[in-house]
C-alpha cells in the first residue's frame with residue numbers, strides 16, 4: 489500500500505510517500521480503516537526528529553508517521569463488537585511511535601469510535617489526540633467542574649482551542665492566554681477572560697485559579713505560584729525530566745499538585761467528544777487542510793508553534809479545498 493514514512497530521523501524532508509508498504513494485518517481486537525485524513529501534532533515532528541527513540545518510541549526505522557485520524561472501517565477482528573465494516577470512525581493510536589499515515593491503518597477497537605455524523609471525516613481527523621488531551625487534563629487531572637476557575641495557556645492552539653471549549657462544557661469559569669492575533673479567536677471559543685502574553689508576562693496576572701492547564705507547555709508550576717496558591721493544580725503537556733518526576737511524585741501521592749498529562753485514546757472519551765460535536769457544543773477549527781503530497785509543508789507549519797486550531801493532511805483528492813477556516 490501507499491505509506492508516508494521516514495527512513496532516518498531528521499528535518500521535514502526525511503518524510504516520503506512510498507508504494508509497496510505492507511498493509512497492516514487485522515488482529516482479533518483491531519480494526520483496519522481506509523484512512524481519509526490524519527491530523528498533524530507537534531509530537532509528529534518530535535518523533536520524526538528522533539525524540540523518545542531510546543525510551544518510549546522504540547519502533548524501528550523505517551516508520552510510518554501519524555498518530556490520529558479518521559477513515560472508513562474495511563476489516564474487523566474476531567473479538568470486535570462495537571464497530572462494523574463500513575463505519576466511519578475517528579481515533580488515535582496508543583502506540584507511542586505512531587504509524588497511521590498510510591492508505592490503511594490498524595487501530596485497537598478501544599482506540600476508535602464512530603466519527604461525529606455532522607462533520608466531514610477530514611474535520612473529524614483533527615479531533616482525537618488534541619481534544620482527548622484537553623478532556624483528560626481538565627476532567628481527570630484538574631477535576632474541573634462547576635464553580636471552578638481555570639486558566640489555559642496556548643488557548644488558540646490544537647490542544648488549547650479544545651480545552652477552552654471543554655472547560656466551559658464542564659461548567660468552569662475559563663480564562664485563556666494567547667498572542668495578540670488570536671484574541672478574537674479565543675473569545676469566539678467562549679473564554680470568559682483573555683490575557684495577551686505578548687503584551688504582559690502571565691506571571692503578572694492578578695487572579696487566583698483552582699487549576700492552570702499549560703496546554704502550550706511553556707511554563708512551570710513555580711512560575712504561577714501566586715495564581716495557584718497552595719491548593720491549585722498545575723498540569724503541563726510537555727514531558728521533561730522535571731515534569732516526569734513531578735508526575736511520578738503525584739502518582740505516589742507525595743506531591744499531587746504538579747502534573748503532566750499523558751493522552752491515552754479511549755473510545756468512551758471519543759464518544760463524549762463526538763456527542764458534543766454533534767450537539768454543537770464543541771467545534772474544531774482547522775487552519776488548513778493539506779494534500780497528502782504537502783506533508784513536508786504541514787510539518788513545517790506545526791513546528792512554527794503558532795498554528796491556530798488544527799492542521800490536517802487529507803489522503804482524498806480535492807478535500808484540501810473543501811474547508812474554509814473562517815467559516
Ligand SMILES: NC(=O)c1ccc[n+]([C@@H]2O[C@H](COP(=O)([O-])OP(=O)(O)OC[C@H]3O[C@@H](n4cnc5c(N)ncnc54)[C@H](OP(=O)(O)O)[C@@H]3O)[C@@H](O)[C@H]2O)c1
Nearest residue numbers: 530621642644645646647666667704705725749750751794
Ligand atoms: N502530553 C501529552 O499527552 C500531549 C498531548 C498533546 C500535545 N502535547 C504537547 O502540547 C503542546 C501543545 O500542543 P498543540 O497541539 O496545542 O500545539 P500547537 O497547535 O502548535 O499550539 C501551540 C500553542 O502554543 C502557543 N505559544 C507559542 N509560543 C508561545 C509562547 N512563547 N508563550 C505562550 N504560548 C505560546 C501558541 O499560541 P500563539 O500562536 O497565540 O502564540 C499555540 O496556541 C506541544 O508541546 C505538544 O507536544 C502533549
